[in-house]
Amino acid sequence: MAVILGVLKPLGRLVTLLLRAGRNFAWIAMGLMVLIIMLQVFFRYVLGNALAWPDEGARFLMLWMTALIAPTAYRWGGFVSIDMVKDLLPPRIGAVLGLALLLVSLVVLVYGFRLGLNHVNSGWLFASSSLKLPLEFLGLGLVRIKLAWMYMSLPVGLFLMILVNIELCLKSIAYLIDPDADLPEDHDRVIVAVE
């Protein structure tokens, strides 16, 4: 038990910090997406000059936003599931089932993460069609952004979800050993969820 708590506490703190950073990125990305699309409308209608990059740029942000905030949703129980069976079972057996389901999810996440890394590797070969970085000041001219930077979003999200999943697994093991154990909570949840 001491071992589990010894791992769980620092892991929980790490996840809290990472997810907090992720949420901050996500809300800024959401705001930027709105601005970019408005800019697109403005350029097309008012200036009569459609820009090439807003479409891809906004998608870039949306993918990263999803990847960085979905782990928080996962940690806070935002992934929809049918809990009927678990609720009908006696608490301990229900907890064992819960742990088994977490392990199935972990397999999906780890497998997905590995496939994601391959996908990212392939992304270095292709450049974005419209996203360019003006690096003239470095003497590099206009540099096309590699698609790998977009591809990277999903594996990063899956990695964060793996951390959350491990945390949830440890919590449910701790619960199985001692149902009254004092497990660390994510205090951010209260701050964000309360109106």
Place this chain on the structure above:
Amino acid sequence: MLFFFLPLFLFFLMIGLPVFFGMLAAPGFLLWLNGQERDIALLYRNVYTGMDSFPLMAIPFFMLAGELMNRGGITMRIVEFSQAMIGHLKGGLAHVNIMSSMLFAGLSGSAVADVSALGSMLIPAMEKNGYKRRFAAAVTAASSVIGPIIPPSGIMIIYAYVMGESVAALFLAGIVPGILIGISLMLVVGFLAKRNDFPAASRRATWPEKGQASLKAFFPLLTPVIILGGILGGVFTPTEASAVAAVYAFIVALFILKTMGWADLPKVLTKAAMTTSVVLLLVGAAMAFKTVVSLSHAPEIMANFILGLSENPYILLFLINILLFVVGMFLDAGPAIIILGPILGPIFTDLGVHPVHFAIIMSVNLTVGLATPPMGLVLFVTSSVSGERVETIAKAILPFLAVQIVAIFLITFVPQISLYLPQLFGFAN
């Protein structure tokens, strides 16, 4: 072998695996057993490409618009407006609840947003007014399904994305069915109000009061006009319209109504981003699931099976209604559309059902399913908003469900209900 992905998926779902993981684990496991490692990589790529879409971006923006309106006190103005208009009827607050849902549906595209916004305000108010809490919760849940039927609508954006239909046509097609469902729910309330002697507002609002309430609700109620007008007039794409709606909601809340400050912005954006992320991951997973559906020849098998039952489109539509209703009980509308749309859509278009009409049949069926147990997302949210148990609400919702089923049949068998507006505006032939 691969055909078993569907039973396996349902098994995972029933024992409580989150839908997102179930949609990947079931086909992934079978592909792995078959030694089709390459197709598992395809599965992953489809999750990614499924999410990487410009039309889908309308979902986060409409979520954001809804969140902004809610935070900005716009919900309250809509409720006050409905109260001034029909609060004096017997069962006033129940009618107000339904009317507010219909109006709110023009601002938001999700039933869950509708429940959490209106429920937290109207359920306590109804209780104080002498209604039973379970009845208040049931009215809220039943009427919230109008949210994704009257445009804007998250699930219709998903439908249009998967099936290549026009978002504008689907949005227009949803208006009349949404109003029809709203009115039929009001009829139930009217009937119950007489029988159970429901309370009404103490007096009818005077004309100046009505004017005042309308004025206060004017800017919020302009939103659907801007969204639909913009899309229909060819001014913006649906995605742009959704961004405009978000900005408009922001301006209304921050500068016109002054009900929100800059400091509230991060929280609102965070909430919208979080809800979106869950939906987008589900869409990605469902797109991946869909590839396995086609690899497995399930569509052909299912088409043969369905066409073997009968050749009469009416009988088949009736059976599909039942199937979709049952599916809606277990699966969220978005994933259900992505998985079943490509299988069922072509079968029925070949039989002569208009694609836009079929889109509405599917969307209405599946959204009504959102308020039925065991997997009714709307029921869960209503339960947490009201503090009433899911089972209790599920029982109290039955009379409403009954008329909703009648409305579904009307929508299914009278195509003009859905097709009149899109044809009028030239978005469907």
